[in-house]
Amino acid sequence: MKYMLLVCGDDTADASGAPPVEPWVDELGAGGVRLHGHRLAAPSGAVTVRVRGGEVLRTDGPFAETKEYVAGFDVLECDTLEQAVEAAAEHPVATFGAMEVRPFWPMSDEEDADTAIRALDAGLTAAVRDRDLDRLLAPYAPDVEVFHPMSGLEGSGIDAFRKAQEWWFSTVTGPVEREVLDFRLRVDESVAFSHALVRTRATLTTGEALDSTLRVSTGYRLPADRWLIVHQHTSAAFDAGIEEARS
Template sequence: MKYMLLVCGDDTADASGMAPVEPWVEELGAERGVRLHGHRLRLPADAVTVRVRDGEVLRTDGPFAETKEYVAGFDILDCATMEEAIEAAAKHPVATIGAMEIRAFWEDEDAEGEIRRLDAELTEALRERDLDRAMVCYAPDVEVFHPVSGMEQSGADALRKAQEEWFAALAGPADREVLDFRVRIDESVAFSHALVRLRAPLTDGTTLDSTTRVTTGYRAAGDRWRIVHQHMSVPSDAGSPPAGETRS
């Protein structure tokens, strides 16, 4: 479960003896994988408070409330329980001079399920050779290196053109079988790693039968996920495409 850790400083406290934060970040992040990411914030004096009253936007320089305690930064934690999150917060150096507020994320969204459904949509689009259905899965600024054209493509328009060439090489429906699919999600960004087997008849009379390792990057745009990057490693004897290392 994910927790927001609000790091609350105290402008009346003496921070001269506080331990550095870097070892905490190293232990909780790189070593244990509990800290997903976080950042320091500017001081309250640099804040801007915005209110809307009777349709008028009211701006006030400074924090929304005058208090000696303020949010100095934040960290996103991925912990099994609240007790684990409390343990992580207690190790933060600022806890010795300020306070750490822990708040759990709402768990009413199924991001992994949405990404898995997106991958299933690609499978169906390929089977039906439905280019429009496939393109809906990609972001407008997607970056690709397509196996058919052999050239780097940038943007959805370039990808569509390359996909048209790919679909034209198929003599019938393509079977896309996902043998392994693992997803890692961090807020609005996600990555998946998969083994994918493609089988399809080709217009030159041969048959494509290739197992590829696919790494895909996703970004949440509005209320849906879309693909922004895809890397595909293809064996050199796959028959099509001919290159030993290609990306799409």
């Protein structure tokens, strides 16, 4: 379960004797409890925005006039609320400020990142099999960075990737079999990374059989309501483990 930890400072408190926060960050980060976080600028630099009657109302300063303010945030992953509270109590700011621990809104299966990204990859397999270029490109961001093992096909943007895929499809005939031998995924809120071994089998236009296994590292971003591929690096995998996986 993920928890948002709002680190609340206090203008009237003396924080001169507080210990540094770096050991807390290092310890919880190494243990996989703290996923990420960041310090925020002073509330004097905040801007509060409201829309009333179609008019945008801007107020310089924080939402609430109070001596306490949100000085930073951390995203924690804990099994229970009690564990998240224990982690918050170890934060140095807890000795002079306040720590608000709030669970993330629970996701449905459709919203689950792991489920969504694995479904995205399954869609790539189907699109490659059918050689459906439009369906293959659909989950890629317009500014995607793609590094292809064939020389000259590296490029930025969806147009460059389209040209690379068009060329590749022109070298094979009939359906293309894409088999994911190993898929490892790490998700961190709106960013995710996967590493996979992907085996591709097809018939080249020369009549020869193609059977290759490549390493594919993919970066994803969640800009709105669906995951998009923003970076992909494909390279040849040369090790004994590949042959074992393929046999």
